[in-house]
Amino acid sequence: MDAFQIIFMSCHKHVSVCDVFFSVTDKRFYRERKSFLCIDGSKIIPFEQVNDDYCDCEDGSDEPGTSACPRGRFYCTNLGFRPHYIPSSRVNDGICDCCDASDEYNSHAHCQNTCWNLGQRERAYVEGQMRTLDEGLRVKQQLIEEGVLLWREKQAQLRELQQVAEDLQIKLEEHRRKKHEADRLKEQTLRALENSTVNSIFQLLDSNKDGSITVDELQAKVALIHDEERVLSEDEAVALLGGGHQIDLTKFQHTLWDTLTKGDGVKMQQLRIVKLSDLLFCLAANWEATNLKKVEEAYDTVNMEISDLRKKLAIDYGPDWEFLFLNGQCYKLKVYEYTYTLCPFNQVTQKNTAGTEVSLGKWGMWVGTQKNQYSQMVYENGEPCWQGGSRSATVTLTCGTETALRSVKEPSKCQYIMDFQTPVACQPVLKQRGIHSEL
Ligand SMILES: [Ca+2]
Ligand SMILES: [Ca+2]
Ligand SMILES: [Ca+2]
Structure with a gap:
């Protein structure tokens, strides 16, 4: 309780209420003696002139309990709250300045001591703050633990994405190679078809020369080259014949011939390379192009994700990744x-x-x-x-x-x-x- 120690001084002449409080640091100056040395050392005055409501010291130190000195300071002890100084001019000015009412000891102002209430409120506030801090620190610890896990998770995610990108790169090279091959075959096919007519190809496929191509005849002459060469299934053959089981020359022109020459019919999406007798028709170029594009897009997406994640992980999230x-x-x-x-x-x-x-x-x-x-x-x-x-x-x-x-x-x-x-x-x-x- 040292901070709240007070000293009493006997007062003189005009000051009727005698208890004037000083902070501990200042009290040593006001020990009752014969004379008083202004705190700034500028003057020695008789002790009667301390608090006589007349300003003697230039620094106002002789009037800590009155408003006589313009530069003087009055110490509010404010027991139960915070002590502080107010300008001496506010002493007995009719306005309550100190919460302990000590500045209005000789005025008509009816000041109440509100220090305890103020202190109570402040203590409650500070206690609330402390509780917040305790709870905050507890949650923070939790978030730090989660942050470490999250960091590891992100690192694992990055490694995973990098693996996917590597795999896609291999796939991409494979598809580029395939596309290149398909393009080459397509060129070759188109050149071959340039020298053929609808009629000659129809005749080639119509083995028994009865004026129509059947599923069997198609299967006998047309092979599907996917990863390896194989015979067309019945469904595939029917699809190539435009949905029926046989076609005549006119229909051939609008179905199979069309598919072979354009090489991009929807139905042919499943077919990659069609080997027609000795002619190698490539219908796969567009299909391969689509395929390649898909892989390229996937590769770009993964690389974008990697770059985003790298950017994310490059940010400073605090020493424990708590942010x-x-x-x-x-x-x-x-x-x-x-x-x-x-x-x-x-x-x-x-x-x-x-x-x-x-x-x-x-x-x-x-x-x-x-x-x-x-x-x-x-x-x-x-x-x-x-x-x-x-x-x-x-x-x-x-x-x-x-x-x-x-x-x-x-x-x-x-x-x-x-x-x-x-x-x-x-x-x-x-x-x-x-x-x-x-x-
Ligand atoms: Ca004085
Ligand atoms: Ca006042
Ligand atoms: Ca036939």
């Missing part, structure tokens, strides 16, 4: 007619009631203090501001038991500041500082 869980999340807050969305490590947007969305910035970097760089993040290069420059948002991370966007302000045009609460911002060091030492 990793924020990546992929978005937090919203409605402020008047705007809805703000913070997607950590990605972007910040603002949407009005009409649904128009404006970018306030994309993830930039950590810009916290030297002591704790993870206390603030900045999002830059948002949509251009009509006054020039681009929008940006600075996000301050504060300790809380839940993760949520708490406030958004725009102190200067197109520069936004956000308060983002999350357990991972809780620092054990705050706890040591703890409750105000005065309480």
Whole structure:
């Protein structure tokens, strides 16, 4: 209780109430002696002139209990709350300044001692803060553990994707080779067909010369070359004959001939290379092209995913990856007619009631203090501001038991500041500082 020790002084002349309090550091100056040395050392006065409501010392130190000195200070002990100094001019000015009412000892103001209530409220507030911090630190520990797992998971995912990409690369080379071969065969086929007529090919297929091609005749002369050469199935043969079991010359022209010469009929998608007697028809070029395109697209997609994931993993998520869980999340807050969305490590947007969305910035970097760089993040290069420059948002991370966007302000045009609460911002060091030492 040293801090609250008080001393009493006997008062003189005009000051009727005698108890004037000083802080411990100052009390040594006011020991009752014959004379008083102004604290700044400028003057020695008789002790009767201390608190005689007349300013003698230049530093006001002879009148700590009156308002006589313009530069004097009065010490409010405020037992139960925080002690503090007020200018001496506020002593007995009819306005309650000290919560213990000590500044109005000789006035008509009816001041109540409210220190205990104030202290109570402050202690409750601080206790609440401490509980928040404790809970925040507990959740943070959990998030750290999850962060480590998440980090490992992402690393595994990356390795997996890289394996897929490698496999696709092999597949891609294979398909390129196939496509190249198919193109070559197609050229060869088209050249061969140029020298043939509808009639000559029809005659070739119509083995018994009865004026129609049957499934059997087709199967005898046309082979399917897939990975290896094989006979056409009945269904495949029927499909080539336009859905029937036999065709005459006219129908042949519009079905099989058409397919052979164009080589891209829908029905032929299943067929890759058709060997017709000694003629090698390639109908596969388009099919191979489609195939190749599919593999190329898959390869590009996987590579894009790898690049995204690499970018994601290159971000600094704190020493324990405790901020990793924020990546992929978005937090919203409605402020008047705007809805703000913070997607950590990605972007910040603002949407009005009409649904128009404006970018306030994309993830930039950590810009916290030297002591704790993870206390603030900045999002830059948002949509251009009509006054020039681009929008940006600075996000301050504060300790809380839940993760949520708490406030958004725009102190200067197109520069936004956000308060983002999350357990991972809780620092054990705050706890040591703890409750105000005065309480
Ligand atoms: Ca005096
Ligand atoms: Ca006052
Ligand atoms: Ca026939």
